[in-house]
Amino acid sequence: MNMDELKQSCHELSLPVTEKCNPISRDIDRVNGKQMVQILRKCDAEIFEKKNHDPFHQRLYSSPVIQTMVDVAKRVEMMLRDPEESLIVLSGCGTSGRIAFLLVTSFNEMVKAPKQKQICSYIIAGGDRAMLTSQEAPEDDPALGARMLDKICAGKKHVLFVGISCGMSMYSMQAPFVAGQLDFCLKHLDVFTPVLLGFNPVHMARSEPMQDCSFHFKDVAERMIAEQRHKKAFVLNPVLGAEAISGSSRMKGGSATKIILESILLAGHEAAFRGKRVTPECISAWITASEMVYETTYSHSDELAALIHQAGESLQMKAHVYYIGWQTLGIIGLTDASECVPTFGADFDDIRGFINNGFREMKNKEGDLSFLGPEFVIGHKDFVDTILPSLSQNDVMLFLFTVNDDLHEVTALADQVRRRTSNLHAIAHDLEKFTIPETVCNMFGTVLHITWSFSSEEVNSVVMRQRWELSTKWCLNAISTGAHVLKGKVYMNYMIDLRVTNSKLYRRAINILQRFTGCSKGECERALLRAIYSTDDLSEDMTSADVWKHTDVANRRDQVVPTALVMIQCGCTLAEARHHLDCHPVIRDAEPVWLQ
Numbered sequence: 329m330n331m332d333e334l335k336q337s338c339h340e341l342s343l344p345v346t347e348k349c350n351p352i353s354r355d356i357d358r359v360n361g362k363q364m365v366q367i368l369r370k371c372d373a374e375i376f377e378k379k380n381h382d383p384f385h386q387r388l389y390s391s392p393v394i395q396t397m398v399d400v401a402k403r404v405e406m407m408l409r410d411p412e413e414s415l416i417v418l419s420g421c422g423t424s425g426r427i428a429f430l431l432v433t434s435f436n437e438m439v440k441a442p443k444q445k446q447i448c449s450y451i452i453a454g455g456d457r458a459m460l461t462s463q464e465a466p467e468d469d470p471a472l473g474a475r476m477l478d479k480i481c482a483g484k485k486h487v488l489f490v491g492i493s494c495g496m497s498m499y500s501m502q503a504p505f506v507a508g509q510l511d512f513c514l515k516h517l518d519v520f521t522p523v524l525l526g527f528n529p530v531h532m533a534r535s536e537p538m539q540d541c542s543f544h545f546k547d548v549a550e551r552m553i554a555e556q557r558h559k560k561a562f563v564l565n566p567v568l569g570a571e572a573i574s575g576s577s578r579m580k581g582g583s584a585t586k587i588i589l590e591s592i593l594l595a596g597h598e599a600a601f602r603g604k605r606v607t608p609e610c611i612s613a614w615i616t617a618s619e620m621v622y623e624t625t626y627s628h629s630d631e632l633a634a635l636i637h638q639a640g641e642s643l644q645m646k647a648h649v650y651y652i653g654w655q656t657l658g659i660i661g662l663t664d665a666s667e668c669v670p671t672f673g674a675d676f677d678d679i680r681g682f683i684n685n686g687f688r689e690m691k692n693k694e695g696d697l698s699f700l701g702p703e704f705v706i707g708h709k710d711f712v713d714t715i716l717p718s719l720s721q722n723d724v725m726l727f728l729f730t731v732n733d734d735l736h737e738v739t740a741l742a743d744q745v746r747r748r749t750s751n752l753h754a755i756a757h758d759l760e761k762f763t764i765p766e767t768v769c770n771m772f773g774t775v776l777h778i779t780w781s782f783s784s785e786e787v788n789s790v791v792m793r794q795r796w797e798l799s800t801k802w803c804l805n806a807i808s809t810g811a812h813v814l815k816g817k818v819y820m821n822y823m824i825d826l827r828v829t830n831s832k833l834y835r836r837a838i839n840i841l842q843r844f845t846g847c848s849k850g851e852c853e854r855a856l857l858r859a860i861y862s863t864d865d866l867s868e869d870m871t872s873a874d875v876w877k878h879t880d881v882a883n884r885r886d887q888v889v890p891t892a893l894v895m896i897q898c899g900c901t902l903a904e905a906r907h908h909l910d911c912h913p914v915i916r917d918a919e920p921v922w923l924q
């Protein structure tokens with residue numbers, strides 16, 4: 329190992345698991361659709377990994393993790409038994425907040441029966457607009473998190489608060505929003521039982537101060553662990569292995585969040601309303617059911633590869649991918665599409681989602697947000713009125729539905745679309761005893777049609793829907809990630825051209841620069857600041873400004889990280905670096921310079 333390799337591997341070791349480079353996907357930018365599916369399949373398999381290679385890392389199936397899930401599920405049961413005084417709050421930023429919203433939607437659907445009160449609520453940093461667009465700045469505001477929580481819980485005597493942060497705020501100053509909420513709960517343990525859900529070991533917590541804040545995250549995490557001994561707080565932090573695209577926690581992190589919290593909420597619900605005891609065995613069984621969903625989904629790898637290929641071709645031709653989903657599969661589509669903007673620097677209309685009945689179907693707290701702009705126009709009718717008339721043959725249409733959706737509506741819309749394009753495909757779920765008619769499936773080119781073996785008697789309809797959601801999430805994450813990789817947006821398994829819009833992404837940008845240049849943190853940060861402030865001569869004001877100031881400026885700049893990378897690698901000026909990137913717009917093609 330030479331000096332540069334040694335430096336790189338030391339740097340890699342110092343990173344939290346959620347930010348590491350996954351060796352499985354190191355060459356994802358060089359493979360075809362079929363191989364890509366196999367890579368993603370192996371990365372996702374790590375969620376369910378039973379062997380524990382590192383004694384410091386707990387896995388999803390580890391006994392202490394299962395036991396903590398049991399303890400939290402018992403709290404859910406208690407809350408459901410005393411609904412007037414109780415509230416369950418799920419909160420997070422970005423994908424974590426979107427998954428919180430989805431979980432609350434289906435859990436409240438489950439407790440719709442007479443005499444069952446809906447006691448579950450969500451918080452997403454930046455409010456409901458963050459469900460469809462990325463609002464990264466509020467992630468850095470701990471006081472805002474605490475205020476939103478305080479407001480939503482007014483008058484409640486018992487609050488079970490689940491703060492979701494895949495990176496667990498462990499990574500320098502990541503996710504202060506959730507840390508602020510946990511700190512608030514820890515100060516009011518008479519009312520609140522805080523739960524921290526994330527996917528890094530606690531010992532990796534760093535003790536850097538947060539903006540306008542008297543505590544740092546390590547302090548919050550340690551207080552949580554101390555209270556866990558008295559069952560007054562809980563930390564759930566199994567390790568899932570690194571993401572397929574480094575740091576992209578929308579993928580494994582989002583899926584595992586859904587699996588863990590669904591298992592907890594379901595076990596609590598069964599205990600409260602069906603007299604079933606919450607045991608480690610029942611929690612493990614819910615996780616195993618999700619593992620079965622994983623196996624079944626990836627067994628359709630040929631169709632998945634075909635869809636990745638089609639979506640990739642479409643993006644390469646600067647055309648679009650449209651997800652047309654029904655009910656919660658529509659929400660999965662909207663979520664996946666909106667995440668492409670911050671993840672891959674995509675335009676909002678490269679991949680777009682639509683849902684039947686628009687915001688009426690979403691049932692989000694703030695209601696119809698379509699007045700906010702085109703990103704918030706999400707109904708099927710809107711699609712028909714605004715997109716369909718100019719749809720091109722290069723645009724990919726992907727319908728997302730199940731046998732429980734209104735199949736007349738599905739076929740009517742598919743018929744309308746077919747008059748304009750044959751590039752029409754579907755992901756469709758049904759049951760062995762209740763299948764989608766062949767005439768419906770025949771309307772689509774590639775159909776990822778999954779017939780599930782569980783019966784409707786075995787699981788209730790909400791549970792079935794949750795499994796279809798998870799399966800669809802895996803498929804869409806693979807399609808949108810794969811399509812952007814094929815478009816050349818990813819280098820090895822790094823999304824280098826990230827938008828540096830909050831402190832987490834600022835730290836990630838420096839890490840990427842360190843990873844590819846072997847230079848010190850200081851040198852990399854300087855190059856990053858030169859690219860952000862668009863200058864070769866940084867002033868004292870610039871170098872001493874707060875991170876939020878840097879990210880505020882960076883938000884308005886393109887190609888900040890690639891520019892910094894070329895400046896370091898070539899020892900060149902800002903203008904020379906920009907010229908080089910103008911000549912090599914596809915990241916992979918610029919590689920020779922980066923590896924010099």
Ligand code: S6P
Binds near residue numbers: 423578671
């Ligand atoms: C990640 C996604 C981001 C994160 C958000 C919260 O793929 O683009 O929006 O979800 O930054 O991260 P965390 O680590 O607190 O869950």
